[in-house]
Amino acid sequence: MTDPRPGVTDVHAHILLPSLHAEIERRAPEGVRAAAALELVRNGAESLQVSGPMVGSRIPKLTDVSVRLAEMDRQGVDRQWVSASPNHFYPWADEELAVWAARESNRLIATHIGLAPERLTGLGLVPLQHPERIVECLEDAVLGHGLVGVEISSFAGDVELSDPRLEPFWARASELGAIVFLHPFGCSLDERLDRFYLSNTVGQPAENAVALSHLIFAGVLDRHPGLRLVAAHGGGYLPTAIGRSDHAWRVRPEAHGCAHAPSTYLRKIFFDTVVHDTVGLRRLVETVGASQVVLGSDFPFDMGLEDPVGFVRSARLPAEVVARVLSRNADALVARVEVPA
Template structure:
């Protein structure tokens, strides 16, 4: 497969300088966010996560360390997105726009150190829909990034919110990737033990967010939209029959033109499902051209050896090649260049 560029579309960067400045500008907001994290995750999980992330800071910040880790995994290219703790969904408008701009600059600077191996994704202030377009343009046209990363919701903004229509339209026009990666689950303290905040919370948030996109007709109105869902789309691809049933029998669920399952083939998904049978099912319901290698690098809930996991999943060779890199290249073909 020497002609194949093996690409990991789900890899993170940590921006400690950005966080320090946010803490300086809005100490109360950072403190309240930390309290919410404690409520949602529980003290036991936070006590484990702190050292886990700390040990991975070099991989998250140093390009040389990142490239060495990629070499060890057999990865030719990474799509680098901010660690979701940099979403700051509580930030007021002015600060939120500055955060997105600074994150876009820092991600662009990081990937510029190895442009033949790294592709960047920026941020937009989801909680302030009226300011998202300028941040999207800043990321793609201003900084040369391939798209932006968003959470599953922010404050009162769900992905079905009508205020997001200009953002979806602009993302489609630019051919920009919109990487859906939740941060925090609205189930809050119900998931504060056993690490349920991640094991249940992340796939639940993915399923809710994608359902908002599908049922509200976003993909009908913006057929060129390129939404890439982390964690294999969460629970939704594995329970999509229930969505189809609701669409058939409930009038309030018929805001989209077609059965919800058909929209899985208009979305893209990474391979962070931790189960070869799950990966095969994802390919079955979404199609071999809609699944891309993702590892959640370098966190402990990611895939340590993502290439081997895909190659050993029992998929046809052509689909394996697509997942390893062909699909990632195709997804960027229509991207408007800066």
């Protein structure tokens, strides 16, 4: 298909994998029920009653390539990075099931993007809660299926992103030039956010900030300077409150696990534009640098940007910055991934 509006890349767009979830339900019905119960605790009944029909109405956009491409044309998007909806993370799954789910996700995502390879780029999954198996699933995604990287959550069970057991994963991702897309699923504040949709409006940006802080303060980015990390939702609260992190780094010895002030590392991380107001977008560019911001929409969910390109263009950013955000930064990231021929 010939793209009528070349040069725009959306790094934050999702896919649903119904066949995968059906098999998970068949193999582990008790786990699925427990996960649903946790979702009720975290989100509250009112939000779940709204979210169900919202997602249901968007299933064609999440599963049908022709519908996806038509929506991309409508939005003026040339290419999407397609990643699994975070409900496919299955952080409760045991090792065997989690590895199978990650590999099957990689296969299904590769199949989906293979229907329009000139316009779709894929990100796979890894079983974050099983660090000893994560490298093989990363390699399955990138080397086995030609995906440009993987999507991970902000934590899984007892595994934080600062966990030493993840060191081989960060090292291999850096070696491959693989993109690691950080997208939280659920918030550990649980029932404190079970009303007013706080589970998303507060929970997602809080989880982004916590996860990125684990990476920064633990020195992960010092040890793996080539890591290509993209944070969803503009990195959450961290870029707007990074001064507090810098102050802690200066005055608290236990916050001195990184070599430099935390704000330094924001210019080594990439952040999408799903921040919902133009003032926030301008501040994000000012804080992290024009080279570190990439277009994102959270397609096709209701908390995403319906007009992601228009949003960026309305922020009164310099033309050179707009060009970087809409395509150049993301395209440069993909160009360095060592995918098989």
